[in-house]
Amino acid sequence: MKQDSTRNAAYTVDCEDYVHVIKFNPFDSGDACSLIAYGGNNYVVVGTCRFQEEDAEVEGMQYKTLRTFHHGIRVDAIAWSPETRLDALPPQIRVWDLEGNEKAHFVLRSPGMSVCWHPDEAFKLMVAEKNGTIRFYDLITQQAILSLECEQTPLMSADWCLKNTLKIGAVAGNDWLIWDITCSSYPQDKRPVHVDRARLFRWSRVNENLFATTGYPGKTTTQLLVHHLGHPQVNFEFNYIQKPSQNI
CATH class of the missing domain: 2.130.10.10 (YVTN repeat-like/Quinoprotein amine dehydrogenase)
Known part of the structure; x- marks a missing residue:
């Protein structure tokens, strides 16, 4: 994510342009609690974000992009559904x-x-x-x-x-x-x-x-x-x- 390098961020993620909103999944729903979403001028990215404090196998922090949604309009708000899951089998x-x-x-x-x-x-x-x-x-x-x-x-x-x-x-x-x-x-x-x-x-x-x-x-x-x-x-x-x- 674009940020001031003088703040010495521990981890950075490359983004297409500016990030206007960011939201962690607040619900305790298995692996889905590691989900994070951020939005820019015309897209929303959904990824997983794991920290060493939660998983001993992670060194520092681990991020992975799951999917990018392009829709041609600026994103100013994101809300997670309490039914969001990562461990559900496809129907x-x-x-x-x-x-x-x-x-x-x-x-x-x-x-x-x-x-x-x-x-x-x-x-x-x-x-x-x-x-x-x-x-x-x-x-x-x-x-x-x-x-x-x-x-x-x-x-x-x-x-x-x-x-x-x-x-x-x-x-x-x-x-x-x-x-x-x-x-x-x-x-x-x-x-x-x-x-x-x-x-x-x-x-x-x-x-x-x-x-x-x-x-x-x-x-x-x-x-x-x-x-x-x-x-x-x-x-x-x-x-x-x-x-x-x-x-x-």
Whole structure:
């Protein structure tokens, strides 16, 4: 930013012209609290600004421009929305061929958390959204053909059973949930599984009654549980010990 060099600024940012207004994001919204915006005669720049006092890995201060908006008029005021976030997933699912050409994209109503192809029908796709909805798409018509509902959030992971394609499994909140898509759009079975919230769901590739779930990583361990639909109790439990990171 243009400033008097006699003030011995600790950090400077090159700008296109004069800066008339500058505004840090005042809301505590994850990584978005590091956002900064400044405006000049015909543009607004949005960037991130991190300080050593907040992040020990930063030496002094670190700035990165994220985007510049040109609109042809002087900027005299900037206000941040309290819903501003940097960690939100884009609300779309895109499909490419092996040459990298985009073949289809679908607009979602919340962040997409899992994507699965039908194991037998190459043009059917399942997408699980964080708001608790699982939708199935036909890539030929590019339309949704079926949806399932969790009735709880956040849905973090879902999987399509290879041994029985009528079964869908997922984890949402602290629970695992199982659907039979021929019976209802709501789960036929669900049970609490991880006290610290569930993170991942995966079916066995050889047995339609076996599946595994993981919890969120704790400070020292991560829990992995193996379940059998015919037994109410957990079949196996593994607790992975995480080694503390070391600075090299």
